[in-house]
Amino acid sequence: MDPLGPFEPKPRLAVAVSGGADSVALTLLAAAWARERGGSVHGLVVDHGIRPEAASEASVTVARLGARAIGATSLRLALAPALSRGEREGSTACPLSRLRERDEMRVSAERARAARYAAIESACIGLGIVHLLLGHHAGDQAETVLMRRLSRSGPAGLAGMAALRETMYLRLLRPLLPVPPARLRATLRAAGMDWVDDPSNTDLRALRPRLRTKLADCNSEAPGLLAEAAEYGNRRARAEGEVARFLARQVTITPEGFAVLPPGPVPEGALSALIQAIGGRPFPPPREQTARLGACPCPATLAGTRLLSAGRIGPGFLLMREEREVGDPVPASPGAVWDNRFRLPASASPPPGAELGPLAADSVRFRRLSNLPSAILRVLPAIRCGSALFAVPHLGYPDAASCARVPVLFSPPRPAACARFFPVPGQPSAACGGWGCERTGGSLC
Template identity: 30%
Template sequence: MALEGLRQRLTDLPQGRFGVAVSGGSDSMALLHVAAETLAPARLCAVTVDHRLRPEAADEAQMVARFAEGLGVSHDVLSWADGPFARETSGNLSERAREARYRLMADWARERGVVGVLLGHTADDVAETFVMRLGRRAGLKGLAAMAPVTHFHGVPFHRPALDERRAALRGHLSGAGLHWIEDPSNRDPRYDRTRARDALRHLSAAGLDPDDIAAAATHLRAAEIGLQHLLSDWATRHARTHRGANLIDAPALFDLPSDPALRVLGGALRHVTGVAHPPRAADLSRLLAALRSGDTRATLHGCLVTRDRTGIAVLREPAMAEASVPVPLGATWDDRWIVIGPGESGMSVKAVGAAGLSQLGNWREAGLPRAQAMSGPGVWRGETLIAAPELLPDGPFASKFARDDFPAWLASH
């Protein structure tokens, strides 16, 4: 039977119901079809994200819905509300769309109660990504193959087709008389991935096949995992998470060679915010240099980073926390905190902020810096702060940081 490796990896998945991310392209359509053949359709639910960047995207999502329905798999469409305005703002559109897509799917996965989401990335994607990042002079982390399982916003995303070639997936669909959507952006030379595919065709003609590149990237992935574990062991001795902030021993960090020190610092930023990617290397290097020079107070990547005689603290930037959308009790706020307690109508979770501290005469008893206190979770009813469980933990509300402590988290990131 074709695609035996993919079928085996699907069979080896944990028990439970899985989401399948389906764009309508060949890779994700084949993944859904093979998953429905291999697993009971009742164990699957499909999801399509409409970024609202192309007018035909809505019709494509409906085509996927009909395809899923024919397989007996439920299907939902998620829309990126900010998509129509994204082109008018500065920044990397593809990166912002990707971040929005994973955030939407993670929220959907939690609402659906699925144990993970399946992605259709293939060996071709691994090779293309390698070429793209090689052009950006990436190091080990950037050139390493994408992981078989990655956590985004607390949800595991599985890539069971990483060892499969796109041609094999298309052959499966064609053999079953099925069709897929060709995204016109895949032929647009303005996009890095399109140029990477063109480069791979030339490399294949020269005898360097995408399978070879994907295999090399997989070897680099193994080296990357080893380094992650070494840095996690280091962080166990020299760093800790305290009420949503990462505290790092400054002399120990400065004793590390430059690359590991940057990895630890970039990881500390990502751990606090939940952002998938680290800041630009140049910005991170400048921050590390400033920390080495002495007492520092700087913002980067949504974090406030300080150094004083007690060490380095990486915490959420208060202004960014206050800008985060309020959520109901029990939901993840600011991609950091989950607050539970006796909910009542009109209650929501948002940053304590300066307004909340003004209503708490004894907040200093918690022993937290003002910025950390401001960026923590508060339970509000209108303009009234009902509770601040990280500052006054003895009430009926409890808060939990949404990720493992930094040293443990670093082992897989």
Template identity: 35%
Template sequence: MKAEPVTDDEFAAFMARLEPLGPDEAGHPVCMAVSGGGDSMALAVLAGRWRRHVMALVVDHALRPESAEEAALTCCRLAALGIPARQLTLGTMKPGGLQKRAREARFEALEQACVAEGASVLLVAHHEADQEETLWMRQERGSGDRGLCGMAGRTVRGRVALLRPLLEVRPERLRATLRQAGVAWCEDPSNQNRRFRRVEVRQDLTSEQRQRMHDIRQRACASQRAKERELAALVARWVRWQPEGWVQLAPEAMTDDVLGRLIRLIGGQEYAPDRQSVEMLRRAGQGALGRACLAPLRGGVSGWMLYREARNLDEVVSARQGQCWDGRWRYLGPDRPGAVIAALGRRAGGLRKGRVVPACVLPSLPALWAGGELVAVPEGLEGLRPDLPRVTFVWDGGTPLTGERDWNG
């Protein structure tokens, strides 16, 4: 059966489900990640016909010799369609875990570009087959309901809303859309390399197996909706957030699901630790996992505290406005040439004031440093001497504890 192109009305309906999107203004474009491949080029064509003010962000991973030329060619093709584009080139990455680091670096570059353009929305071109393959791989790893809900149409990540309007569209229809529009695209040879598990799954899944993934996802989403409501009520009643980036948990909140999500939040991680590790930590009642530490509350108070561990706090970044540090804090002060953001670390003990904030929490706070000397600490946080110079940091753990996506399936 011949694949039909995606119509403009269809795409507008897909986007309407993902609102709010904000006004169609030059100062607030809708950005989209465009690799130059068939999926993202089709997204660009459809988005360019749907909305007046859009911006394509073309990432050159610099992992292949020809990647820069392909990115430049993609920008030219977009320009011919009347779609403005920015080419973003990633820096050199160390070997080992290359795909994961490339993915993280790509999103960081895309997020920064969105903010620079005044955009709060980023479109990506994941389609129905991508969803099926993701579900199959998660099932292989033994994912629970949360993982088997698959990719969401809308999620919040960092400072942008990540939108996937094409999750109900077959990839063959996206190629048909490009052919109808007379638009060429690039083919990434890695998409045919069976050394990658996703390529194997893509090439080997049968139509029956793909349909089974849809059925599994529907059941998982229904189950997860109920769990999310229960979790939100539990956290609201029994978890107490502290502005210094730690939490107090009443005994009623010590479930594996709550603890796992809090570890992800406090540790500034993209994903929660595996369920078995969380269960072991909960049973032990104290210990470290996912860059977070669990310890019983003191002073005769029943419950636990969870805070960022003092180890592995070696990230040092330039003190630029909007810079994120340690996956937890974002600097909102002015650019400070020559200064860097790093952990308060061992200096915290000598700067402590009072006992409102436990001493173990303070070393993981961000601070500005210049030439090895402390320049400033975050304003509005307790536990540090009031005479210290202050600058603005806000908590930005990337995703909320609950409600970061729609579980309606």
């Protein structure tokens, strides 16, 4: 745990708990670690509402943690239920049906993951906790690397999951990445702690369980995958450090949501990070296209962004949001996010019925009042009441008092520069006793 710091003197941690062995073991170990330091742990048990028995399993898990003096909350999600066995058998009558079902399962899993993290993030904010622990272990890391290898991921993807990642509100920590799953189950047995087995983890219609079976059959492959992740992780950390230095010295990212780039070539990694941030994208743009554009910058569009000559602003280029890609207006309520980039803080007090969206055609009113190009003005966030402009905060319109009520903040999901990728050791340590070891863990160091 200590390498994943810093932590406050009496650390308060949250753990995402599925009820399975991995997350339950992490919760017990984290609770012991926190108590030694005068802190506490709170378990966030997610009930996806997909399986009929999920609600009772969540209640049982909360009770089990409570019996160990660990506070826990059950978070109920409203997702579509899983197919019954009869429905599954009927849907797999032909190969095309099976492919369609696998696609639906993948989309369903992605929706469930997004809903789960949104609920957990909201709960952490309510509890005032910034450290969220996730139960991914060495087996999960090996599966992730194998999945990304099969999908022809680049070096960044082959680094696997980071041990530490920072988001807008949370620090996501994965302290178990070097630990084999067998050791976690042995730890629970030694502690006399039960867990829940989710049948979806062994459903071979999904890719990850199939890869898990493959790795179990070829036990020697997993340590090699972890070593590969460690090597690529170290490379990624060094590359991200170089990107951060370039951005700090050469690039200006503005509160209006555009970036000023220097004249001349831009490293592919730096341009990729900027495109993600300015475009509000969770994933990087295509590497080959980004590398070509960075090597010879010129007016172009890529991944929801637009690159233009800086013109009267100065030498170099401007990277901005592409207008045709901006999101539709959203209700301007406190905490609202528009275009996956601009956020109204919880302290905002917009007028009733207001909407947050692009300035668009109303930008013509500000062309003589602002030095910004029209392409940037049109994608600035604006607050409207019906068809009437209430405020354009980044232009100070109509006055300071109105803008203070709706201080729209540029908050992309992936900042151009943040905490660097935090790699983990490539193989289980000697203390683990090897990949298949069933020695108990006892503590998080």
